[in-house]
Every structure is written in structure tokens, then in C-alpha cells.
Amino acid sequence: xxxxxxxxxxxxxxxxxxxxxxxxxxxxxxxxxxxxxxxxxxxxxxxxxxxxxxxxxxxxxxxxxxxxxxxxxxxxxxxxxxxxxxxxxxxxxxxxxxxxxxxxxxxxxxxxxx
Amino acid sequence: xxxxxxxxxxxxxxxxxxxxxxxxxxxxxxxxxxxxxxxxxxxxxxxxxxxxxxxxxxxxxxxxxxxxxxxxxxxxxxxxxxxxxxxxxxxxxxxxxxxxxxxxxxxxxxxxxxxxxxxxxxxxxxxxxxxxxxxxxxxxxxxxxxxxxxxxxxxxxxxxxxxxxxxxxxxxxxxxxxxxxxxxxxxxxxxxxxxxxxxxxxxxxxxxxxxxxxxxxxxxxxxxxxxxxxxxxxxxxxxxxxxxxxxxxxxxxxxxxxxxxxxxxxxxxxxxxxxxxxxxxxxxxxxxxxxxxxxxxxxxxxxxxxxxxxxxxxxxxxxxxxxxxxxxxxxxxxxxxxxxxxxxxxxxxxxxxxxxxxxxxxxxxxxxxxxxxxxxxxxxxxxxxxxxxxxxxxxxxxxxxxxxxxxxxxxxxxxxxxxxxxxxxxxxxxxxxxxxxxxxxxxxxxxxxxxxxxxxxxxxxxxxxxxxxxxxxxxxxxxxxxxxxxxxxxxxxxxxxxxxxxxxxxxxxxxxxxxxxxxxxxxxxxxxxxxxxxxxxxxxxxxxxxxxxxxxxxxxxxxxxxxxxxxxxxxxxxxxxxxxxxxxxxxxxxxxxxxxxxxxxxxxxxxxxxxxxxxxxxxxxxxxxxxxxxxxxxxxxxxxxxxxxxxxxxxxxxxxxxxxxxxxxxxxxxxxxxxxxxxxxxxxxxxxxxxxxxxxxxxxxxxxxxxxxxxxxxxxxxxxxxxxxxxxxxxxxxxxxxxxxxxxxxxxxxxxxxxxxxxxxxxxxxxxxxxxxxxxxxxxxxxxxxxxxxxxxxxxxxxxxxxxxxxxxxxxxxxxx
Ligand SMILES: Cc1cc2nc3c(=O)[nH]c(=O)nc-3n(C[C@H](O)[C@H](O)[C@H](O)COP(=O)(O)OP(=O)(O)OC[C@H]3O[C@@H](n4cnc5c(N)ncnc54)[C@H](O)[C@@H]3O)c2cc1C
Numbered sequence: 010x011x012x013x014x015x016x017x018x019x020x021x022x023x024x025x026x027x028x029x030x031x032x033x034x035x036x037x038x039x040x041x042x043x044x045x046x047x048x049x050x051x052x053x054x055x056x057x058x059x060x061x062x063x064x065x066x067x068x069x070x071x072x073x074x075x076x077x078x079x080x081x082x083x084x085x086x087x088x089x090x091x092x093x094x095x096x097x098x099x100x101x102x103x104x105x106x107x108x109x110x111x112x113x114x115x116x117x118x119x120x121x122x123x
Numbered sequence: 124x125x126x127x128x129x130x131x132x133x134x135x136x137x138x139x140x141x142x143x144x145x146x147x148x149x150x151x152x153x154x155x156x157x158x159x160x161x162x163x164x165x166x167x168x169x170x171x172x173x174x175x176x177x178x179x180x181x182x183x184x185x186x187x188x189x190x191x192x193x194x195x196x197x198x199x200x201x202x203x204x205x206x207x208x209x210x211x212x213x214x215x216x217x218x219x220x221x222x223x224x225x226x227x228x229x230x231x232x233x234x235x236x237x238x239x240x241x242x243x244x245x246x247x248x249x250x251x252x253x254x255x256x257x258x259x260x261x262x263x264x265x266x267x268x269x270x271x272x273x274x275x276x277x278x279x280x281x282x283x284x285x286x287x288x289x290x291x292x293x294x295x296x297x298x299x300x301x302x303x304x305x306x307x308x309x310x311x312x313x314x315x316x317x318x319x320x321x322x323x324x325x326x327x328x329x330x331x332x333x334x335x336x337x338x339x340x341x342x343x344x345x346x347x348x349x350x351x352x353x354x355x356x357x358x359x360x361x362x363x364x365x366x367x368x369x370x371x372x373x374x375x376x377x378x379x380x381x382x383x384x385x386x387x388x389x390x391x392x393x394x395x396x397x398x399x400x401x402x403x404x405x406x407x408x409x410x411x412x413x414x415x416x417x418x419x420x421x422x423x424x425x426x427x428x429x430x431x432x433x434x435x436x437x438x439x440x441x442x443x444x445x446x447x448x449x450x451x452x453x454x455x456x457x458x459x460x461x462x463x464x465x466x467x468x469x470x471x472x473x474x475x476x477x478x479x480x481x482x483x484x485x486x487x488x489x490x491x492x493x494x495x496x497x498x499x500x501x502x503x504x505x506x507x508x509x510x511x512x513x514x515x516x517x518x519x520x521x522x523x524x525x526x527x528x529x530x531x532x533x534x535x536x537x538x539x540x541x542x543x544x545x546x547x548x549x550x551x552x553x554x555x556x557x558x559x560x561x562x563x564x565x566x567x568x569x570x571x572x573x574x575x576x577x578x579x580x581x582x583x584x585x586x587x588x589x590x591x592x593x594x595x596x597x598x599x600x601x602x603x604x605x606x607x608x609x610x611x612x613x614x615x616x617x618x619x620x621x622x623x624x625x626x627x628x629x630x631x632x633x634x635x636x637x638x639x640x641x642x643x644x645x646x647x648x649x650x651x652x653x654x655x656x657x658x659x660x661x662x663x664x665x666x667x668x669x670x671x672x673x674x675x676x677x678x679x680x681x682x683x684x685x686x687x688x689x690x691x692x693x694x695x696x697x698x699x700x701x702x703x704x705x706x707x708x709x710x711x712x713x714x715x716x717x718x719x720x721x722x723x724x725x726x727x728x729x730x731x732x733x734x735x736x737x738x739x740x741x742x743x744x745x746x747x748x749x750x751x752x753x754x755x756x757x758x759x760x761x762x763x764x765x766x767x768x769x770x771x772x773x774x775x776x777x778x779x780x781x782x783x784x785x786x787x788x789x790x791x792x793x794x795x796x797x798x799x800x801x802x803x804x805x806x807x808x809x810x811x812x813x814x815x816x817x818x819x820x821x822x823x824x825x826x827x828x829x830x831x832x833x834x835x836x837x838x839x840x841x842x843x844x845x846x847x848x849x850x851x852x853x854x855x856x857x858x859x860x861x862x863x864x865x866x867x868x869x870x871x872x873x874x875x876x877x878x879x880x881x882x883x884x885x886x887x888x889x890x891x892x893x894x895x896x897x898x899x900x901x902x903x904x905x906x907x908x909x910x911x912x913x914x915x916x917x918x919x920x921x922x923x924x925x926x927x928x929x930x931x932x933x934x935x936x937x938x939x940x
Contacts, residue, residue: 076646
């Protein structure tokens with residue numbers, strides 16, 4: 010598809026995401042995990058651990074990190090980067106919150122952004 | 124005489140400051156006209172809380188009185204709201220038709236409180252907290268006494284609650300998030316604050332989702348989503364503010380969240396400035412006065428011809444103005460890449476401090492309990508001071524620079540003398556310290572000999588050592604304990620003992636009281652703490668789902684492709700045509716790819732999609748099956764052989780005992796998984812001698828085994844003891860399980876726990892000492908009362924529905940904008 014996609018798409022209400030938890034958004038670009046940290050900040054990452062592709066949405070959220078349920082890699086929610094001694098990065102998805110609604114950069118939903 | 128005219132819309136704190144500056148710099152440059160929707164002069168809005176609390180009167184908080192305006196020739200239109208700006212004609216018009224022409228215009232319309240769009244929000248008795256009228260409405264209600272509900276547990280809500288309480292009302296604060304002031308505070312500091320607020324008699328209800336406001340002619344109460352009802356004579360909504368940008372929007376100015384301004388504070392129309400909370404500058408909207416005063420300075424400078432004056436954004440600091448609750452926060456204190464945090468907790472003093480650093484510069488600070496260093500930190504944030512040289516001592520504050528460091532044993536030091544340190548032998552802190560002094564003891568072995576503290580299971584060793592250290596000082600240097608994780612210095616046993624000694628009943632309480640070094644723990648300590656609290660406070664502690672691993676959170680086992688497996692319970696390995704038919708139907712209906720018989724004598728359905736789980740469970744439930752807990756750090760299976768019912772060698776009804784044990788013990792959480800087996804004779808077809816707990820039936824009764832392993836390690840069981848009846852066997856097994864629940868470290872299987880504490884210790888407690896066995900058994904029974912709820916049925920009925928439902932799918936996307 011060559012259409013140029015711009016803008017932001019409203020995908021959920023902030024309340025839909027449990028605090029220190031995650032919800033999954035299915036999209037043509039693959040599953041996207043929306044996270045809500047203890048302090049209320051919302052993040053979005055492609056739902057794949059850079060290590061074994063594990064679903065990060067199913068992990069334990071602590072601070073601004075999530076621990077992958079498969080092999081305990083700790084991933085930074087903001088950058089998608091593996092923490093500690095592990096190396097690797099999950100692409101993050103631009104996300105913002107407005108009036109209690111979660112918006113995701115539409116371009117991220119059509120093809121995996123670099 | 125002034126030649127040019129300046130019109131100001133809104134008479135809040137921001138334009139008040141701008142006018143002061145302007146008149147100082149150029150008293151005669153402008154003829155000023157102000158329109159204010161509020162029917163009064165400019166006053167100090169942030170001091171409304173002391174007015175509400177009765178500490179001040181309105182006259183005390185007036186900034187500019189009528190004389191001030193008169194002296195400066197200012198026309199102040201009180202109670203006149205501007206409804207239109209004609210940019211071509213350069214005039215403004217108020218609701219009542221008053222107009223004024225301008226050369227320069229300042230829009231300073233402030234913010235509007237956000238009102239929750241719930242039924243009943245317009246009832247009389249529902250107020251916001253923004254201006255003097257709101258305060259007067261609250262004071263009028265308070266004079267009649269009665270009940271107040273404040274919705275919103277942020278700065279404003281808490282100030283309103285404290286004020287209403289001071290006026291004698293019964294006050295409830297409803298807060299949507301799990302802890303107060305979540306934007307400024309992490310859980311632990313939120314817990315401290317909640318405790319302080321509760322201590323003044325205010326009820327705090329977190330995770331409260333307001334459903335509707337009740338009442339016909341006037342508000343009478345609030346109903347939450349969960350059905351809870353709070354009666355109310357007045358409801359204060361303090362759930363946030365929105366920039367008041369309507370007027371600017373109607374006039375065709377560029378508006379986003381707020382009225383957009385450049386660094387010169389000019390809007391998209393060069394003769395119109397905007398100023399205050401209604402403004403959006405470089406993407407930021409402010410809700411505190413300090414940045415607004417900086418903006419005001421720039422507006423005044425621009426008006427007097429200083430074209431280079433520029434506003435470049437602000438770092439903000441805020442303080443909660445509730446007497447007795449010291450809270451200060453400044454800058455940006457969210458986590459983020461490249462950011463590090465330094466956390467200091469002094470549990471005894473109720474102090475919590477958190478600094479966020481990036482590249483050796485402090486970018487944020489939260490202080491609770493002791494805010495004296497707030498301005499010092501704030502100054503370093505603004506100056507971008509390089510703090511690398513004082514990093515080690517930074518958090519202790521300004522006066523500590525070059526000074527002493529904190530005592531790492533604060534948690535133990537804070538325990539009262541009567542706090543129990545050794546649970547096995549009932550020894551308290553005071554006994555240990557006084558014997559050390561009286562007998563001149565110098566080490567752990569001596570203390571064990573004299574007091575028996577830590578002489579049994581040894582799980583309190585770390586604590587006893589700290590008590591010795593407190594008594595003897597640095598002269599005593601105990602062997603290091605392995606900390607639970609990077610978030611604490613304390614080992615598992617110390618944490619457990621302190622949870623009980625200090626009656627800690629929530630994860631934030633543990634983290635605060637035991638001085639956790641991180642704000643919300645990690646994936647290692649959170650599940651462990653959750654288990655300890657579940658185990659120690661049955662029926663009281665509210666399980667924290669978000670601190671459980673995915674399998675326990677969704678009650679199924681995650682597979683490598685992200686699908687799940689489902690294992691229904693088959694009591695003692697027995698099943699029936701009805702169950703098998705239901706399983707077969709479920710497999711067909713949900714196209715489950717793999718069906719496998721497990722080693723624990725049950726059937727595993729592999730490859731189930733997460734969103735299908737509740738429907739799969741519903742069908743299994745309908746056939747009478749419940750969760751097999753194949754994912755749980757808890758009771759898994761009880762494997763049996765056919766026993767005396769069928770087998771020619773069987774000595775007892777091993778299947779029957781297995782079923783009884785499983786029906787009695789299902790649902791219990793344990794430090795690690797717990798698998799059992801019951802064999803009907805020593806031929807041991809149920810392989811009971813490599814289980815966590817096993818029973819070998821013999822002619823004279825039941826031989827009870829424990830501590831087997833057949834995984835990473837292979838180990839045969841040890842014999843624990845002999846029971847003559849089924850009832851006695853069940854009592855011993857339950858007592859053993861309870862002892863393991865209470866002493867085992869999280870993720871420690873029975874055989875590892877037994878190796879650590881020794882089989883004699885276990886045998887003494889659950890076989891020899893009848894009284895101890897009985898009380899362990901009773902504690903197990905108490906905990907089972909609330910544990911035996913089928914998690915599948917709960918979720919079929921709708922619990923945690925969000926877990927299983929993906930958000931809406933995005934199928935294709937059209938170019939937006
Ligand atoms: C109870 C309370 C406690 C606070 N505590 C603190 C604190 O401790 N520290 C801190 O830094 N900040 C605090 N704040 C926030 C601070 O008061 C505000 O940031 C500040 O007052 C905003 O100033 P402003 O001039 O932008 O707007 P405002 O003070 O809101 O003034 C706007 C004025 O414009 C009027 N107006 C609106 N539209 C029109 C129109 N179309 N025509 C004419 N007039 C109009 C309104 O009636 C209002 O009087 C507190 C606020 C409240 C309510």
C-alpha cells in the first residue's frame with residue numbers, strides 16, 4: 010500500500026488499560042501493547058519481546074518497564090530497549106493521551122515503523 | 124496622559140502581576156480596562172484553602188483592592204464576562220453589552236474546572252473548587268454540618284477535604300486511581316499520604332469510579348460503579364481543570380489545548396497577548412502560579428517596548444497546603460530512558476524522598492514528610508547543577524553534604540521492644556537486646572544458646588543479627604544475607620517476619636515501611652510480596668493481580684506462541700463420560716489444536732487463544748469442572764492409583780484419600796507449586812515418593828512422605844510420620860503445607876525448604892507437637908475459607924474481562940487529517 014497515512018487515531022480510553030497492566034490492540038502492523046504505568050503514563054510498543062518474540066503485554070509492569078513473561082527480559086516501556094545486560098529493542102509506537110483518550114500515530118498501525 | 128488603551132479579559136493572578144509590572148515600568152503608558160466574570164477584585168486564589176479551613180478571611184487574601192484600581196485610573200468591570208472579540212474593529216463586548224476598544228488586548232481567562240459527565244452533575248449542592256463562590260457554598264454547607272464527598276484526590280481535592288473536615292463535616296475523598304496524587308507520588312508515598320489524611324478522620328476511597336450523583340432537588344449522595352453509596356450534603360468535584368480558551372477560539376485565534384502563544388506571549392493575532400492558565404506555550408499548559416508570573420513579566424516587558432523579552436517555559440514546583448502533611452514536588456519525576464532514581468525512605472520518621480536524575484543533573488524531586496530541602500533541589504533543577512560530586516549523599520539533603528550517611532537498619536531499629544523476632548520460640552526484640560547487655564554476649568551462637576531466638580527454623584536469623592548489631596554497634600559484623608532482589612537489602616525471611624511484626628497489609632505498605640529502594644518494585648519482589656501477603660492475611664489482603672505472573676493472572680498457562688493451555692481439575696485423576704464429552708466438545712468448538720494427557724493424571728488443552736478462554740471455561744464449568752490450577756504456585760494435582768477399590772494389592776482407598784485431599788486443599792497458594800500423590804500400597808504406582816507430599820498406604824494406616832523432586836533435581840521423599848486414620852493423615856498433610864506456606868521462600872519447593880530448615884524441625888512441628896500441628900491445621904482451614912473460589916467461574920461471570928478482550932481491532936486505515 011502506498012497511501013501516505015498521517016494523523017493520530019483514537020484507540021481506547023485510558024481507563025480501558027489496567028494500572029500497572031496492559032491491553033492489546035490488533036492492527037495490520039501486528040499486535041500493539043498499550044501499557045499504563047503506576048503513575049498513569051501510557052506507552053505503546055509492538056507486542057513482541059526483542060529476545061524470543063514473547064508477548065510483552067502479558068508481563069509484569071514495574072516503574073516504566075515491563076518484564077517479558079517468557080524469559081524475564083526487562084524492556085523499557087518508553088524506548089522499547091532491553092535493560093541490564095540484555096541487548097535488543099522493540100519498536101515503540103508514538104502514543105499520546107488527550108482528554109482521557111489514548112491516541113496512536115496512525116502510520117504505526119499500517120506498517121512496522123523503522 | 125495615556126494615549127494607548129489596554130484591555131484585559133479576566134482578572135486573575137496572572138494579569139494582576141502583569142499590571143503591577145507594567146505600572147512600575149511605565150505608569151502612564153496605557154489606559155487600562157479590565158473585564159472580570161467574577162464580581163470582585165483580584166485576589167490570591169491559592170489562598171482559598173486557608174479561607175475554607177477558617178484560617179483566613181477573604182479580606183486577607185485580596186491582592187488589589189478597589190483603591191488600587193482607582194489610583195491607577197483602571198476601569199474594572201466586575202461581574203462582566205466578555206463574550207466576543209471583534210479583531211477587525213479591535214473591540215471586546217461583554218454579556219451585558221458593555222464594549223471597550225483596545226490597541227493591545229490580553230486574554231487571561233484562566234481555567235475551568237472539569238465536571239465529571241455523570242448523571243446528577245448539575246444538581247444543587249454539587250460544586251467545583253475554583254473561586255470564592257465555591258468556597259462560600261462549601262462554608263454554607265459546613266455550617267449545617269453533615270457529610271461531604273470530595274471527588275478527586277489530587278492537590279485541590281485534598282485541600283478541599285481538609286478544609287471541610289476542619290469545618291466539622293464528615294468527609295470522604297473518592298479517587299479514581301489506586302493511590303492519591305498519582306501524578307506527583309508513587310505508590311509508597313501515596314500510601315504515606317493516605318495514612319496521614321486518614322489520621323485526620325477523612326475517609327479515603329481509592330479506585331472509586333463515580334457512577335452517578337444521587338438526589339432529586341439537591342444532591343444527597345454518590346453511587347460508585349461497584350454499587351457503594353456515600354451520603355452527601357455537598358459534593359465537591361476536583362478532578363482537574365481545562366484551559367478556558369473558548370473566547371479565543373471564537374475570535375479565530377489559534378488554539379490547541381490552550382490559546383497558543385509564542386515566546387513573546389503573543390497569540391496568532393499580534394495585537395493580542397494571552398497569559399495565565401488559558402495559555403499553551405511550547406506544548407505546555409501550566410496550573411501553578413510561578414510560571415504564570417514569569418509569563419506576566421514578559422507580557423509587561425513587551426507592552427513597554429522591550430521586544431527581546433521572551434518566555435522560555437518553566438520547571439514547576441508544588442507544595443500541598445494541608446497543615447501537617449508535608450509534600451513537595453518539583454520538575455519532571457516520571458521514569459524514562461537514561462533516567463535514574465534515588466529513593467530514600469525513613470520508615471520510622473514517615474519520610475519519603477525521590478530524586479530523578481538524568482546525565483548527572485536532577486530533573487525531578489518528590490519529598491514527603493520532610494520537605495526542608497525542596498527549594499534546594501528545585502534550585503539545582505533549574506540551574507541544571509552537575510551533581511556527580513555529591514551523588515552519594517545528595518538525597519540526604521543540603522545539611523548532610525559531607526556529613527553522615529543513613530543507618531541501613533532503620534526498619535529494625537524502629538521496632539518496639541515487644542515485637543516478636545523469633546516466631547518459633549516466641550522471642551521478642553527486647554528480650555534479645557537485654558540479654559546481650561546483661562550477659563555481655565557477642566555473637567549469634569551465644570544469642571541462640573541464651574534465648575533460643577533463631578535456633579529453630581532459622582528464618583529470623585537476619586533479624587536477630589540486626590538486633591545484635593543494634594546492641595553491639597559496628598563491632599558486630601554478621602554474615603551477609605542474600606537480598607530478595609535489587610530493590611531491598613533485606614532477605615526473604617526478614618521481609619516475611621517484618622510483614623507480620625509490623626502488620627503490613629499491602630505492597631506499598633511493605634515497600635515504604637521496609638525502605639524499598641525503588642518506587643514500585645520489580646518483577647522479582649512484587650510476586651513474592653503478593654504471595655507473602657496472601658498467605659499472612661487471609662481474607663484481609665486484596666490480591667494484587669498486577670503483581671502476579673501472567674499465568675496466575677489469567678488462570679491458564681502461556682505457551683511460547685502466546686496462546687494458552689487449559690487444564691481442568693480431575694479429582695484424584697478420576698474423570699467421567701460427561702466430563703470427557705464436554706472436553707471433546709470444547710476441543711471441536713474452539714478448534715483446539717492439541718490435547719495431551721499430563722503426568723498429573725489430567726487432560727491439557729493446548730493452543731487456546733486468550734480471548735477464547737472465558738468461553739472455554741464456561742463450557743467446562745457447565746460440565747462441573749473447575750480450574751486445575753496447572754499454572755499456580757499452589758496446589759496442582761493429587762495423583763492416585765486405584766487402591767483397595769480395584770487393586771488386589773491395595774491396602775487402603777488411595778483414590779478416595781486423594782480425592783479428599785484435593786477437595787480439601789485446592790485453591791491454596793504456596794511458595795512454589797505443590798504436587799501430591801497417594802499410592803495404595805508400597806508398590807507405589809502413583810509415584811508418591813517423588814512428589815512434594817506423598818502418601819503410601821500400608822495395612823496399619825498411612826505413611827506420610829515429603830520433599831521429593833522429579834524435575835531439575837531428582838530426589839526421593841523422606842518419611843515424615845505415620846497416621847492411623849485418614850483424618851489424621853489429612854491433618855498432618857495440611858499442617859505440613861501450612862508450615863511450608865509460612866516458612867518457605869517464594870519459589871522455594873518443599874524439598875529445598877526442608878533442606879534449609881531441616882527435617883527434625885518440620886517433624887517436631889507437624890507430627891510430634893500435637894498442639895502446634897492443630898494450630899497449623901486450623902490456620903490452613905481459615906485460609907481455605909476464602910481461597911476456594913473457582914477463578915474460572917469468576918471470570919466467566921465477568922471478572923477481569925479486560926484481560927481477555929483485545930481492544931477494538933484496526934483493520935484498515937484511511938488517510939486521516
Ligand atoms: C483552591 C486552589 C488552590 C491552589 N493552590 C495553588 C498553589 O498552592 N500553588 C500554585 O502555584 N497554584 C495554586 N493554584 C492554582 C493557581 O491559583 C492558578 O494557577 C492561578 O490562579 C491561575 O491564574 P490565572 O490568572 O491564569 O487564572 P484565574 O486565576 O483562573 O483567573 C481567570 C479569571 O478570568 C475570569 N474570566 C474567565 N473568562 C472570562 C471572560 N470571558 N470574561 C471575563 N472574565 C473571565 C474568571 O472568572 C477568573 O476570575 C490553586 C488553585 C485553586 C483553585
